[in-house]
Amino acid sequence: MTKGNWEKDGYMTLEASFIMPITVILITALMYLSFYLYTVAFLNQAAYIAAFRASLCDEGNAEAEAAAARELDKLLKESVLPIKGLEKQINVSAVSVGVSLQANLALPAPGLQLISQKEWDITAEKKVLIRDAAAFIRAARRIGDFIE
Secondary structure, X not given: OOHHHHHHHHHHHHHHHHHHHXXXXXXXXXXXXXXXXXXXXXXXXXXXXXXXXXXXXXXXXXXXXXXHHHHHHHHHOOOOOOOEEEEEEEEEOOOEEEXXXXXXXXXXXXXXXXXXXXXXXXXXXXXXXXXXXXXXXXXXXXXXXXXX
């Protein structure tokens, strides 16, 4: 092995010692971002599905609230990532069902907590109008007949 090749191999090691930590930090940051985005999307979907299914309930406000709570519990059990500090709020009125979820996503690495918050707050609020499908179709037909 010549002296020139040996010196070039040393440069590769030096460059890798600078590039590899940056690469590992970027990949870790992308993983945490994907965890956050997954949790936000999951909570928004769970809130909407629970509100929508409760809006289909015909028995009254108390039954719609109970249906939303049951659906929400069932949906939240399917989470892949652990959700800490979850607060649920269900509001049922005569015209709409609203579901609000608040949670915290904790960062497991203590080193990242020095440059960022200890927890990321996530809020998901969804509101669905209560509609009786049969009554809506009848009203649309009456309006169509009135226009003709």
